[in-house]
Amino acid sequence: MEKKDFNITLDGNLLTISSSREQHEEDPQENYSRSEFSYQSFRRSFQLPKDIGG
Numbered sequence: 001m002e003k004k005d006f007n008i009t010l011d012g013n014l015l016t017i018s019s020s021r022e023q024h025e026e027d028p029q030e031n032y033s034r035s036e037f038s039y040q041s042f043r044r045s046f047q048l049p050k051d052i053g054g
Contacts, residue, residue, distance in 0.1 A: 013050055018043040 006019045020041040027034040 010048075013048040014045055015048055016043065016045045 001019065001021060005021055006017060009016045018041075021039070023036075023038040025036045
């Protein structure tokens with residue numbers, strides 16, 4: 001994963017880090033076709049002290 005794949009938000013003192021990534025691969029052949037899909041996602045939230053950044 002790269003830096004651009006992450007989403008970071010701060011709402012009051014709730015810090016949320018999330019990411020989702022989708023990958024699709026196709027391999028067409030003369031007699032058949034192969035497709036693979038992959039999806040990854042996560043989300044974590046952290047309650048920060050109220051006096052942070054103050």
